[in-house]
Amino acid sequence: MALTLVFIWTYAFMTGGNAPVLRATVMSSVFLLGFLFEREQDAVNSLGFAAFGLLVFSPDQLFDVGFQLSFVSVLSILLLAPILIRACERVSLFRENRLLRWTAESFLVSLAAIVGVEGLLAYYFQVVTPVALIANIPVIPIVAIVTALGAGLLAAGFLCPPLAGLFAMCLKVLLNLMAGILYCFGLIPGGCWYIPPVTTGQVVIYYIFLSGLYAVARFFIRKGTGLWAGWQAGL
Numbered sequence: 001m002a003l004t005l006v007f008i009w010t011y012a013f014m015t016g017g018n019a020p021v022l023r024a025t026v027m028s029s030v031f032l033l034g035f036l037f038e039r040e041q042d043a044v045n046s047l048g049f050a051a052f053g054l055l056v057f058s059p060d061q062l063f064d065v066g067f068q069l070s071f072v073s074v075l076s077i078l079l080l081a082p083i084l085i086r087a088c089e090r091v092s093l094f095r096e097n098r099l100l101r102w103t104a105e106s107f108l109v110s111l112a113a114i115v116g117v118e119g120l121l122a123y124y125f126q127v128v129t130p131v132a133l134i135a136n137i138p139v140i141p142i143v144a145i146v147t148a149l150g151a152g153l154l155a156a157g158f159l160c161p162p163l164a165g166l167f168a169m170c171l172k173v174l175l176n177l178m179a180g181i182l183y184c185f186g187l188i189p190g191g192c193w194y195i196p197p198v199t200t201g202q203v204v205i206y207y208i209f210l211s212g213l214y215a216v217a218r219f220f221i222r223k224g225t226g227l228w229a230g231w232q233a234g235l
Contacts, residue, residue: 022050146171
């Protein structure tokens with residue numbers, strides 16, 4: 001675990017150390033340190049610690065769009081995705097079919113992230129992107145492979161330079177594939193909607209409404225009735 005900490009911080013440094021990379025690096029470090037010192041880990045606390053640490057060293061990042069989108073999307077996934085997945089687990093087909101379960105979970109994680117960042121996207125870019133719900137499903141596995149190949153490229157550059165060319169070629173193919181997939185999804189009619197400028201007040205109302213839905217969902221889960229059972233009861 002200590003060796004993993006060294007590798008992820010080296011990787012973060014060599015990739016430029018921007019907000020998404022540092023957020024993931026700090027969160028991973030908190031989890032690994034928790035295992036090392038035999039302490040319980042909490043994902044939301046780790047995310048908060050990562051945000052706090054970044055803002056201590058660079059407070060102006062709070063107003064950076066990339067910083068906001070990165071942390072809000074991860075927070076939304078951590079809070080909303082488990083609720084959505086738990087609701088779907090009531091369907092027997094969801095539990096029995098592994099491929100369907102993986103596809104549905106990928107869709108629900110994508111949905112949680114998009115719901116979380118949509119207010120910011122509308123505010124900064126005046127755009128709503130429903131096509132991202134399905135576009136993320138094939139893209140996310142490719143990004144994971146690209147990250148692994150990137151780490152391999154860095155290692156090969158130090159240890160075996162001739163092998164670095166092979167990693168670079170594979171990366172080029174995958175990145176072109178990902179760009180092609182995103183381009184095709186971008187051609188889907190209605191996949192991207194441009195909207196009038198959104199005010200700060202409207203964004204605040206959106207996130208208050210979203211927080212209210214989350215609180216209601218948690219209430220039903222804690223009561224043991226489940227989200228869908230609560231709705232069926234007329235609540």
